Amino acid sequence: MQMGFCLNQMLLLVLLSAAAAKTQPMSKPNCPTKCGNVSIPFPFGLTELCSLNTSFLITCNQTLSPPIPFLNTTQQSLSSPFHFLNASYEKLRVLNISLDGQLHVSLPVATSCVNNKTGESDNQFFTITFDTPFHLSSKQNKLTVLGAGTVGLVSGQDSTSKTPYAPTSCVPLNITNTIYNNTHDDSCSGNFCCETPIQHRLSEFIYICASNIFEENYTKPYQSHPCSYTFLVKEGAYNFSMTDLINFNRTKMFPVVVDWAVGNTCRAAQKNTSSYACKSKYSECHNAKVGPGYHCKCSSGFRGNPYLPHGCQDVDECTEESHDCLKGRSICINSPAGSYSCSCLKGYEGDGKINGSGCVRRSNRKIIIAFSVSGSILALLGGTLYVYCTLKKRKLNRLKEHFFQLNGGQLLQQQIGRYSGSNELTKIFTVEELKDATNNFREEMVLGAGGEGTVYKGILPDNRTVAIKKSRISNPNQIEHFINEVILLCQINHRNVVKLLGCCLETEVPLLVYEFVPNGTVYDHLHDQTKSFRLTWKRRLQIAVETGGALAYLHSATHAPIVHRDVKTSNILLDHNLTAKVSDFGASRIIPLDRSELTTLVMGTLGYLDPQYFHSSQLTEKSDVYSFGVVLVELITGEKALSFDRAEAHRNLGVHFLSSMNEGRLLDIVDGRIIDEANVEQLMVVANIASHCLRMKGEERPTMREVAMELEGINTVEKHQWEKVNLSSEETETLLKAPPSSSFSVDGVNRRTMLAGSDILNRISFSLTSGR
Template sequence: MGVHLNQLLLVVLLTAAAAAKTQPMSKPNCPTKCGNVSIPFPFGLTELCSLNTSFLITCNKTLSQPIPFLKIDPRVRLLDISLDGQLHVSLPVVTSCVDNKTGESGGYFYFRFNLKPFHLSSKQNKLTVLGAITAGAVHDEDSTAYAPTYCVSMYSNIHNIHYDSCSGTFCCQTPIQHRLSEFVYVCGSNIMQDNYTKPFESYPCGYTFLVKDGAYDFSITDLINFNRSNTFPVVVDWAVGNTCQAAQKNASSYECKSKYSECHNAKVGPGYHCKCSAGFRGNPYLPDGCQDVDECAEESHDCIKGRSTCSNSQEGSYSCFCPKGYEGDGKNNGNGCVISSNRKIIIGFSVSGSILALLGGTLYVYCTLKKRKLNKVKEHFFQLNGGLLLQQQIGRYSGSNELTKIFTVEELKEATNNFNEEMVLGEGGQGTVYKGILPDNRTVAIKKSRISDPNQIEHFINEVILLCQINHRNVVKLLGCCLETEVPLLVYEFVPNGTVYDHLHDQTKSLRLTWKRRLQIAVETSGALAYLHSATNAPIVHRDVKTSNILLDHNLTAKISDFGASKIIPLDRTQLTTLVMGTLGYLDPQYFHSSQLTEKSDVYSFGVVLVELLTGEKAISFERPEAYRNLAVHFLSSMNDGRLLDIMDGSIIDEANVEQLTDVANIARHCLRLKGEERPTMREVAMELEGINTVEKHQWEKVNLSSEETETLLKATPSSSFSVDGVNRRSMHSGSDTLNRISLSLTSGR
């Protein structure tokens, strides 16, 4: 008796555990089914059980099997609900027949439906017409935005028909237009009665219906035996809310209630869908709807069977543990489980003294020869990389306070722990950057350059000398170089707070950049570029200006970095023909097509940086529509259409002075002009931005525009106050002293 009681208790506990893990699909105490159709939230059979009246389902229980219908149009039968944003419904067939006695058409017949706010899926549904000389059409009832979709099935000799295809003879199919919510589909037979009468003796009726792509296969017998009362499955798209961005600002209106859910904007039309995060399953629209998937119990894991043990983490993932005596990740696609390394056998001290002496002498000779060979190799690379030329150039600047230091490879190995991978700060197109600590405890960034062309050595040395003389607070300082390796090593000051790109786009590394800070970054970056273009011994074109090359120090001061692609333009020339280099999204279109590099190429790239700071969007993004994947194109199109508000970063609109945003956007627009000669110089851009920053600095806390005023200002046609001489008439009321101070700042690099 006791054994049976224990078994019964075990069954009850297992049943309770299984029930606890059942993923809820509907609200508590709400019906979950109508007949064989499951009704997950946000749909429901009552108002309390649904998101709103649009998601109400009526359940007809008068028949032997209950059947669900949409409340918004009770004629539409519901077949299935998918939380991926689709409904499967059935719609009837429209029939039009010809009178066999008189040959007269019965006219046009139609069905009208209203699925608003849902709409037919244009990708998954087809308009199908069946019959001899029969026309069918579907069109939007309330709007003329899209032309009606037509399809006509024609008559032909029966022997010429392809029985396995709906290709226009007796049957035609065509895709429907976008986003049909309130729609009509029509059928008419004998549309060319005067010329064709005989076909209707055999095939008097025509049929028009909407059907899911692939759900209907044409058969010639359908012309005679077609059941007029047939219904066909149709796919309807649904979504909730407006956009993820708008909904997430208000927790009460955000419908992705599960903490393990993600929001995705609908691909067609307004609204968004909620989905459970990877490793979770269920209904993301309910607070506890997404529950952890036990990959171990379902055997959907990739742990090595028989060799490792699967352990579910309850947080959407799992781990594979190797048995005792083995090590590795225990996965099929990983390192697996391998036997642990045994301890090395202790070498006995049985070797005689003579052998030890011989080995010691041999080792000494070997090390001496190896060191001598290493020194020769270092000397070879030093000369090959222009070391002698660099020393001569340093001699010319011996009276300057800004001397180029030539480091030895031993110094840099010690600073980076022999270039340990743990010291890598990042890798880019121009080389690998390591973090290093010099003997005087200075932290530096050491870059392994990829310059190895002997023909470029003199240019490289001149560039190193010139960069070492740059003394600007917003340019990463080049401290020196090492030429004793096959690839030259460059030593820069260390900037600790990452890149502007990280803080704009990488949520794992980001600091919140306020509008005030973004404007300051723009001012500092433009001033540094203007300094490089006009205040150095020879103009330097950076050639790769982008947010990932703008670093932030401990005070969030901007510093331009990565001069690996930079070019020095001789004083007697205004442009330079070069191999095109840069980053897509930032690259000057004129430079790309002509290979003629000018200072205005940096101006275009800086314009893209300004737009990034304004919008928080990436320069190239495949998440935007194809026509707007390029941020510069998207920005200019939005400004021309008066839609600046739509692309502004929502996190800065409330805190920013609207006039400032408009002025900065206008500057960016001028920088992004296709013709370089129509763009301002970096000096003019820097003066304009500094003027905006200086004049408005004391008004940060005073601006308090209503949301209605903000939208009106941002949707207005952008101001054209920016002029190519660098003077903004509206923002320069602080007087000529401000301009003089800006000019002095650009020249001195302060």
């Protein structure tokens, strides 16, 4: 049964090898592989697309039967004092192409015949020029000359240096002064026939046959046989016979060997992968032994065409019986990596090779020992793994406890004890709970990343969707402040502030758990063309009212004032109803009740950052007011807070806005998407509020409470009294060109602003309270 299995396996290997041989590529896909009986392997081809370049282009004459391939050459003219006949021969018949760097072509015979009457001779020559990668093989070709009173020569130049060679000539002798007798042997040893090696690397060459060039008493034999012959021939392809002097076939073609290569050198070619010709993964590069260029060869254990991407395929040594596996006791197993291995049959052991340890019968004692050793090793590995897992779990628990204490876990527990009766008590999550919620913090759960940490989307066991933020705390001295801030933020209950649900302190950096707000940020909606249409002026005004109210709540309605320190449109989230929610308190600071400012390291976002805070490092509530003013301008203009697309003087949106207000060009910067539906008076009032928020000195800015009241007042007035006011386009433009007001109102609308362009605003029928 075992032998039957082996026979089946060997049969399968034979079939697989045969299938691989059939599909082994030698030419480019969809390219002809043959011309007549001659195979055309790449880099050669019958069209430009099928060849490496035009130098390797083979012409196939389909009119002949069978078709014959030709190698294109170039013919040159020659001047000489002798009378020569230059035969036209621009195409060389290709006999065979080898990927080892050689091809066989046939060359004609140059003939010289003497006229018996006039004594003149018609001498013939051939000039041939190969393209760059081709040259005659000097080792495998000979110059052969037949006749008497004649000379044959070959001359040309080096294919690399283009240096002309001195001609190589061959002159057969007529020792007996007779054409033929039976005493002469049939060897080309110099009598009536001579042969000589040719020069190296001939790519542009000429070979000539010339008669009647010696003294008359030496050249008499031409009267008996007036013709002589010169030809190039592959060594061993021509055997001289004395009868050739009488009935030589002058139209006969002789095979010659042509060397070819690609490129320059392997080292130079490998620097440019696009032009490197050795495309197969299993190929090697070898510099040409004669002349420039290189050849590609399949690696050991592979066979095929190394110039094609999948040209080199594994040689199945097992089916070709080129292996040294011990027959009868081992099986040859081919490896697709270009090698093979020997496997002993059941009951035998060893390497299975003839020149190795072979295959010997395995004793039962060895089997028992092997099982015993294997069992011991498995038991040892199992015990080691158990001890390792136990120690690792203990180490992990100690590390979690270390991080819990380092991140202020004990302090947080004490603070929780003080608020044990509060419904707003923060929850301390375990790291396992948050790993389960975020699928082990998978990358696809990331909602966003910024300077304060990375935010993941998570789903708690009660199916609540939350946002989990990995905070960054680099200073251990901030732990107590961080814990107090967490406790305080968990007690914030405002519809326009993202709710902090809890935290996890068992990791190297604390994890904060917030409510999930699904509809992106105000920044996304303002600057994404596919979303901006949803932000009408009415909605933008509502976002400003909600955001201002949330910041006012943080500044004045909590146990201690909280300065957000990074107010910007990308930190204002929108829910399904486009309700604004202020988020990202990673940079926030609590200002003690007995202080009005706090000296801190400057943090924030350029474009929104309070200039006074930037220069003095003194953080106050008015820093948030400045940032909120930039947000108002962004809602009015639809432009980014910092943009290098604007002129250098106007890259900062706040500066650009104040300049436009002062010059009466507010109309030029209002977002075109809202200009048609916005209430002009509202735009003017909101713009005036923004200009007060953007004042350089913090003490000249209003408080967030005043700003929130002002914005809320606009909403109230709009609902009750402004709905019926309709201004013409000329009145709108006049109002928008009015200069900004220098005073600020906290009861609804600034009187001086609304009186600008009094001829227009007299139509508005409601009373305004005066400002401060």
